[in-house]
């Protein structure tokens with residue numbers, strides 16, 4: 001038991017528009033609203049042996065729309081609401097930057113998943129990303145795993161822009177629930 005050197009797979013989940021409703025720079029805990037299937041979807045991934053790590057771009061901080069303290073309050077509420085529904089995530093990482101900061105954490109850059117891989121002994125080649133942005137599935141490829149685009153939140157808008165992307169999503173799914181079902185099947189087929 002515990003850390004025996006065997007690496008685990010993870011699913012790296014986006015937050016806004018994926019687990020909770022997208023509010024276009026959500027800035028207060030009162031705005032946090034889970035999708036009805038969020039908790040059961042997370043539990044299904046955990047039962048399938050995945051670590052669950054949330055990775056979220058929060059450029060609203062750098063843009064001055066809310067503070068890191070606001071974000072901490074939002075994240076606490078988010079984790080509490082999941083916990084109330086019996087779902088637990090292993091970790092949450094966020095990037096506060098904008099593109100021109102040239103950080104190495106803003107998705108689709110990989111610092112947040114690399115941190116997760118280090119903290120939880122994760123095999124990124126067997127891991128997935130799920131999110132409503134092109135950045136989310138590109139992250140999946142950039143980390144050496146598989147990236148899924150979902151159509152909630154900003155997903156439909158991003159789907160319309162896929163033609164101009166060289167890298168396509170590994171799969172496009174209607175929502176988090178469908179993406180989780182897809183992953184569970186994909187693992188069985190491999």
Ligand SMILES: [Zn+2]
Nearest residue numbers: 095103105106
């Ligand atoms: Zn960053």
